[in-house]
Amino acid sequence: MTEQDVKLNFETMEAGDFKAFVKAMADYITEYLENIRDRQVVPSVKPGYLRPLVPEQAPQQSEPWTAVMADIERVVMSGVTHWHSPRFHAYFLTASSYPAIVADMLSGAIAxxxxxxxxxxxxxxxxxxxxxxxxxxxxxxxxxxxxxxxxxxxxxxxxxxxxxxxxxxxxxxxxxxxxxxxxxxxxxxxxxxxxxxxxxxxxxxxxxxxxxxxxxxxxxxxxxxxxxxxxxxxxxxxxxxxxxxxxxxxxxxxxxxxxxxxxxxxxxxxxxxxxxxxxxxxxxxxxxxxxxxxxxxxxxxxxxxxxxxxxxxxxxxxxxxxxxxxxxxxxxxxxxxxxxxxxxxxxxxxxxxxxxxxxxxxxxxxFRALKLWFVLRMYGVENLQKYIRKQIALAHLFEKLCTSDNRFEIIEEVTMGLVCFRLKGSNEINEELLRRINGRGKIHLVPSKIEDVYFLRLAICSRFSEESDSHISWEEVKISADEALAQK
Amino acid sequence: MTEQDVKLNFETMEAGDFKAFVKAMADYITEYLENIRDRQVVPSVKPGYLRPLVPEQAPQQSEPWTAVMADIERVVMSGVTHWHSPRFHAYFLTASSYPAIVADMLSGAIAxxxxxxxxxxxxxxxxxxxxxxxxxxxxxxxxxxxxxxxxxxxxxxxxxxxxxxxxxxxxxxxxxxxxxxxxxxxxxxxxxxxxxxxxxxxxxxxxxxxxxxxxxxxxxxxxxxxxxxxxxxxxxxxxxxxxxxxxxxxxxxxxxxxxxxxxxxxxxxxxxxxxxxxxxxxxxxxxxxxxxxxxxxxxxxxxxxxxxxxxxxxxxxxxxxxxxxxxxxxxxxxxxxxxxxxxxxxxxxxxxxxxxxxxxxxxxxxFRALKLWFVLRMYGVENLQKYIRKQIALAHLFEKLCTSDNRFEIIEEVTMGLVCFRLKGSNEINEELLRRINGRGKIHLVPSKIEDVYFLRLAICSRFSEESDSHISWEEVKISADEALAQK
CATH class of the missing domain: 3.40.640.10 (Type I PLP-dependent aspartate aminotransferase-like (Major domain))
Known part of the structure; x- marks a missing residue:
């Protein structure tokens, strides 16, 4: 190894490029999140779908950030399940917020x-x-x-x-x-x-x-x-x-x-x-x-x-x-x-x-404490409390809509942001209900079963969720129930 | 919980604010990294130093992002060990790059x-x-x-x-x-x-x-x-x-x-x-x-x-x-x-x-694959190879400087970006050497010991490291050796 090799410039992204890339990504992210409702909540792809979309090997030469950015929709978004859409009601929620994202930038730089x-x-x-x-x-x-x-x-x-x-x-x-x-x-x-x-x-x-x-x-x-x-x-x-x-x-x-x-x-x-x-x-x-x-x-x-x-x-x-x-x-x-x-x-x-x-x-x-610090300061305890109360209220709203339709039953007391419900009747009809709900592609739920009683779980998952979203989710459930019961 | 509560607006940071915050953070990060050599590599703080610098409790009300940003130097940077400084030679390196930081933004948004x-x-x-x-x-x-x-x-x-x-x-x-x-x-x-x-x-x-x-x-x-x-x-x-x-x-x-x-x-x-x-x-x-x-x-x-x-x-x-x-x-x-x-x-x-x-x-x-994808594409295999070779060459440069001073010995063959060296002589003189090196505060090393032989480890850790940095680190080692040997 000669000293000349030491001088090899391996850097490809300089500070100026980084700033431009960050700006483009911030624009993309806000656009993505503010319009997330419009996306199909679970993508219609099958296992193995991604291989034909990307090269078999890493590139030898560096690509510009604009090339990567141009691939986000085609390669990444085509296979994303949108956890932060108000149409996503599966599992429990996972967090995402602007302050936490910026904190992670700093954490990544201090590294x-x-x-x-x-x-x-x-x-x-x-x-x-x-x-x-x-x-x-x-x-x-x-x-x-x-x-x-x-x-x-x-x-x-x-x-x-x-x-x-x-x-x-x-x-x-x-x-x-x-x-x-x-x-x-x-x-x-x-x-x-x-x-x-x-x-x-x-x-x-x-x-x-x-x-x-x-x-x-x-x-x-x-x-x-x-x-x-x-x-x-x-x-x-x-x-x-x-x-x-x-x-x-x-x-x-x-x-x-x-x-x-x-x-x-x-x-x-x-x-x-x-x-x-x-x-x-x-x-x-x-x-x-x-x-x-x-x-x-x-x-x-x-x-x-x-x-x-x-x-x-x-x-x-x-x-x-x-x-x-x-x-x-x-x-x-x-x-x-x-x-x-x-x-x-x-x-x-x-x-x-x-x-x-x-x-x-x-x-x-x-350095994970940074994102806690950013979030706690930039929301403040009161706004975090409002957020929790709002999501629980949205769950209660869905519960109310559900109980107003006497074909349905709530199978667990609603205390947090989760509503467990089912059609009165067999497990089979509820499995059919879920298949139809998810099959329609507008909202996404997962089931659970306790002591052989199969039911559906609707979790409030998005920080963008509003009352109107609970109504839309309920409409989806109701229409799917109409279909399932009609078929039966 | 009334329906009115549902309408509570808990949000404090909107998309526009986020973009401004991201821009400020990107500016801060590039400024930080491009001038990282000028910072004291290990901070001179003692355990417990941080408590007096921050409130005892989380704020009830939200604070603007500018308030958080204004605290970064005072609260955070005062206690950072700068792993990405060319003066940092401890442990092994940890990665940080612009493409990976941007990828993590997207990962945080998709979440x-x-x-x-x-x-x-x-x-x-x-x-x-x-x-x-x-x-x-x-x-x-x-x-x-x-x-x-x-x-x-x-x-x-x-x-x-x-x-x-x-x-x-x-x-x-x-x-x-x-x-x-x-x-x-x-x-x-x-x-x-x-x-x-x-x-x-x-x-x-x-x-x-x-x-x-x-x-x-x-x-x-x-x-x-x-x-x-x-x-x-x-x-x-x-x-x-x-x-x-x-x-x-x-x-x-x-x-x-x-x-x-x-x-x-x-x-x-x-x-x-x-x-x-x-x-x-x-x-x-x-x-x-x-x-x-x-x-x-x-x-x-x-x-x-x-x-x-x-x-x-x-x-x-x-x-x-x-x-x-x-x-x-x-x-x-x-x-x-x-x-x-x-x-x-x-x-x-x-x-x-x-x-x-x-x-x-x-x-x-x-979603961690994103940062791999960004880094592999935006560097390309060739640049990553250059990076590896450059860091190994910098280690060899330090090795050469070290062997040119016959007070020192290299105790392990240098194959990667790590140089293991010591003053010929007792463990005590080498412990004293390390104390003086770290005590001077310009560079940071940690020791190791194998079969009762105590030695110093100099790892090339920063992607910003250049030949001149190896020379500076060597000067620090040499001066500290002069001092240690003079005292003895």
């Missing part, structure tokens, strides 16, 4: 890796403070917050699934230590084979998966007739398992289940956990954002008894994915158990501030 | 969750194709690529740590099934307690951590005198373990170790793995990008024997974090073992395209 405090002090410190802000907004007890001065505090995880797993790993470490003290003669694998964790049958599939990843039994317990995991059911299950020689150590309480947005009886579960010394993790991935409105906090009564709490600002708080907020009362069970501290990551300030790589599964991490 | 194909077909399909592009650029054997038509293919993980863990989980599933067939009388925990995985002592700390997460023994093996894990050492370790009744099942070969950028003897390890049916995972997190230059592919000789391969375009290929490229020959071991398929995530095209949530730990995922 630090926040694995340790020294890796970029502001990346860690802003995260600690933002999680304190958030925790206060939700009314979380002080004992979860870093500002309380102890080891407790919040951290941004990528997803709720990772939070559930991190909490499970912490709980596992805690119980292993406790049992080893009581039974020094048992091996790790003796103990491990006895561990048992719990969740509701209605918990998210990632909870069961966390059990598989963590190598422990996960029992999915039955609920009461309101799809809530209750204290007595949990206690009975534990007694059963203890009698079999097993060791209960972890339970996930879901606040806002994916299937029908019900809330486990956190207060009851908390009492049982305290009496049995079981780690209680709260998965409020979707519904947690609503706790910034005090009228919904009754749904998290008992939260002070939990060991860890998680919700996703990247769902319902306008902070783009990925931003899953998690608080731990005793992060030491995760930090100490999976601690790795090679020389190249050591620094002089260790112990005085968290090194967040120890709080999570991956080693690396982006 | 789909690509957990299933139907969640946004282009999100899955573009990822499949981009990983084919990338694989071809690296010269990976066809049997890793989706275009080969089988189950194999690539996926974007968040980090190399997650890739190592995902591969370990796949390997664990494969061996569990095999052993159960041979010993149906053994329980899962019998088998689990016998499993043993391997890596080099020089492997990244996340490899050992993957063993902890996966609940299996991880043996960190000694290397040869060039810090390479060799086939015979590996084979001996396995024989030892088999004699103890253990079951070897997984090994991580590192191509480009973090401590000193050495390369395990992949070809030898591959032969051993084939003969013993052990899963071979390649962690080429940093160095993998260099394989787009054919002159470096000798370092991955034997890659066709691996079961999985991983490298980070978010390190050395100008694609912003997070973008860790992983290929699996048999993804089924991960997909099938941790498969969860609730009704609300089912769709009609299952089996015809990958649902990438099954290939990873988290359930949710962003």
């Amino acid at each position: 630090c890796i926040g694995f340790s405090w020294i890796g970029s002090p502001v990346c860690t410190e802003l995260e600690v403070i933002m999680l304190d802000w958030l925790g206060q907004m939700l009314g979380l007890p002080e004992q979860f917050l870093a500002r309380s001065g102890g080891e407790a505090g919040g951290v941004i995880q990528g997803t709720a699934s990772e939070s559930t797993l991190v909490a499970l790993l912490g709980a596992k470490a805690r119980i292993m230590q406790r049992v080893k003290e009581q039974h020094p003669e048992w091996t790790d694998s003796d103990i491990l084979s006895k561990l048992v964790a719990y969740c509701s049958k209605q918990a998210h599939s990632s909870v069961e998966r966390a059990g598989l990843f963590g190598g422990v039994k996960m029992r999915c317990l039955k609920t009461d007739n309101k799809r809530r995991l209750r204290g007595d059911i949990f206690q009975e299950a534990m007694d059963e398992d203890i009698n079999k020689g097993l060791i209960p150590f972890y339970v996930v309480a879901t606040l806002g289940t994916t299937a029908s947005c019900t809330f486990d009886a956190l207060d009851e579960l908390g009492d049982v956990c305290l009496s049995r010394n079981v780690w209680l993790h709260v998965d409020a991935a979707y519904a947690g954002s609503a706790f910034i409105c005090s009228e919904y906090r009754y749904l998290m009564k008992g939260v002070e008894k939990a060991d860890s709490f998680n919700f996703n600002p990247h769902k319902w708080m306008l902070v783009n994915f990925d931003c899953s907020a998690m608080w731990l009362k005793q992060p030491r069970w995760v930090v100490d158990t999976y601690y790795m501290d090679p020389l190249y990551l050591k620094h002089d300030q260790q112990g005085l501030a968290p090194d967040f790589r120890h709080w999570q599964i991956p080693a690396g991490r982006r | 789909c969750i690509g957990f299933s194909w139907i969640g946004s077909p282009v999100c899955t399909e573009l990822e499949v194709i981009m990983l084919d592009w990338l694989g071809q650029m690296l010269g990976l054997p066809e049997q890793f690529l989706a275009r080969s038509g089988g189950e194999a293919g690539g996926v974007i993980q968040g980090t190399a740590s997650e890739s190592t863990l995902v591969a370990l989980l796949g390997a664990k599933a494969r061996i569990m099934q095999r052993v159960k067939e041979q010993h149906p009388e053994w329980t899962d925990s019998d088998i689990l307690s016998k499993l043993v995985a391997y890596c080099s002592k020089q492997a990244h700390s996340s490899v050992e951590r993957a063993g902890l997460f996966g609940g299996v023994k991880m043996r960190c093996l000694k290397t040869d005198n060039k810090r390479r894990l060799r086939g015979d050492i590996f084979q001996e370790a396995m024989d030892e373990d088999i004699n103890k009744g253990l079951i070897p099942f997984y090994v991580v070969a590192t191509l480009g170790t973090t401590a000193s950028c050495t390369f395990d003897a992949l070809d030898e390890l591959g032969d051993v793995c084939l003969s013993r049916n052990v899963w071979l995972h390649v962690d080429a997190a940093y160095a993998g990008s260099a394989f787009i230059c054919s002159e470096y592919r000798y370092l991955m000789k034997g890659v066709e024997k691996a079961d999985s391969f991983n490298f980070n375009p978010h390190k050395w290929m100008l694609v912003n974090f997070d973008c860790s490229a992983m290929w699996l020959k048999q993804p089924r071991w991960v997909v099938d073992t941790y498969y969860m398929d609730p009704l609300y995530l089912k769709h009609d095209q299952q089996g015809l395209a990958p649902d990438f949530r099954h290939w990873q730990i988290p359930a949710g995922r962003r």
Whole structure:
């Protein structure tokens, strides 16, 4: 390698080009979002559709940004499912907002890796403070917050699934230590084979998966007739398992289940956990954002008894994915158990501030606190509350329209932005209804099934949703029902 | 909730504001990056510095974007470690480029969750194709690529740590099934307690951590005198373990170790793995990008024997974090073992395209293929090759400067963008040297230690680095050495 090679200019995009490209993209994005209603919500493409649209190999020479921009509609938009359209009612919503997009630009330019405090002090410190802000907004007890001065505090995880797993790993470490003290003669694998964790049958599939990843039994317990995991059911299950020689150590309480947005009886579960010394993790991935409105906090009564709490600002708080907020009362069970501290990551300030790589599964991490900071400041708590209340009101509007048609029934109390409904009658007619709704291509819904009752879920997903959109969605449902019933 | 509430306007940032904000941010970012050399590379702040600079709570009312923008220097930049400064030589580099930043804007606006194909077909399909592009650029054997038509293919993980863990989980599933067939009388925990995985002592700390997460023994093996894990050492370790009744099942070969950028003897390890049916995972997190230059592919000789391969375009290929490229020959071991398929995530095209949530730990995922697409097109393969070669040449330039001063020694062959050097003499004098270098505040390095020899690592990290920067960094090192030796 000669020195001349050093001078090779590899750069293709200079600052001026970047500014022009950014401007074009900002224009495109606003045009896209402001007119998103006009797009077909789910694209009519089949698997494999994309290969013929792009070259088989990366180009050897650089292409101008205008060439890339010119391909966005043809290549990208032809295959996008438009999650931010008011016609999109599937799953739960995911966040997108202008302030978060701009924050991510800055995060991308700073592009630090926040694995340790020294890796970029502001990346860690802003995260600690933002999680304190958030925790206060939700009314979380002080004992979860870093500002309380102890080891407790919040951290941004990528997803709720990772939070559930991190909490499970912490709980596992805690119980292993406790049992080893009581039974020094048992091996790790003796103990491990006895561990048992719990969740509701209605918990998210990632909870069961966390059990598989963590190598422990996960029992999915039955609920009461309101799809809530209750204290007595949990206690009975534990007694059963203890009698079999097993060791209960972890339970996930879901606040806002994916299937029908019900809330486990956190207060009851908390009492049982305290009496049995079981780690209680709260998965409020979707519904947690609503706790910034005090009228919904009754749904998290008992939260002070939990060991860890998680919700996703990247769902319902306008902070783009990925931003899953998690608080731990005793992060030491995760930090100490999976601690790795090679020389190249050591620094002089260790112990005085968290090194967040120890709080999570991956080693690396982006500067994600920026988007929280931008969103919280540029909306302000009051506007975020308005947003939550508006979406819940839109769900109630759809519910009202639905109940005004006596062919339909609402199958779960509407508390948040989700309406679970069905045609009175068989599962088959409801499967047909959904096929027709999605087949018409105007709106998009997904189904769920609880105890063999198949139903449709309509989630309010777009920050652009207005009353008129609920009416349009209802018209689509009604017309599809007319067709389905006529055919039958 | 009355209908009037529905009309509440929660929006605070409209499209026009967004465009103005984006323009201001683009101006700020280019100004920041083009003048990044002038900033102190590591900020002189202490843990806790940020709390007094921001309010204790989130604001109730929205603030204008100009207020946020006005705080960037004061609040954010005061605590940033500038990873993209040519003065930054710590760890390994992390990527940032203009095309990737713009791609992330679009990803943030589309803001789909690509957990299933139907969640946004282009999100899955573009990822499949981009990983084919990338694989071809690296010269990976066809049997890793989706275009080969089988189950194999690539996926974007968040980090190399997650890739190592995902591969370990796949390997664990494969061996569990095999052993159960041979010993149906053994329980899962019998088998689990016998499993043993391997890596080099020089492997990244996340490899050992993957063993902890996966609940299996991880043996960190000694290397040869060039810090390479060799086939015979590996084979001996396995024989030892088999004699103890253990079951070897997984090994991580590192191509480009973090401590000193050495390369395990992949070809030898591959032969051993084939003969013993052990899963071979390649962690080429940093160095993998260099394989787009054919002159470096000798370092991955034997890659066709691996079961999985991983490298980070978010390190050395100008694609912003997070973008860790992983290929699996048999993804089924991960997909099938941790498969969860609730009704609300089912769709009609299952089996015809990958649902990438099954290939990873988290359930949710962003549209990350966009930034790969933008970067590959807007740089083109040739410019990316120039970039790699330029950075390696800059490392060689520093090496030359270092060897021209006979007080210094190079302690590892320089093959990539990392120079490992030290003052001839004691560890103490080198610790003092590093203290002085970092204390002067002009450049930033971290140390490493192998077999009790402490040394300094100088990594070329910035895409803005030029020859003159290598000279400046060398001057800093030399002056600090003068001081350290004078004091002694």
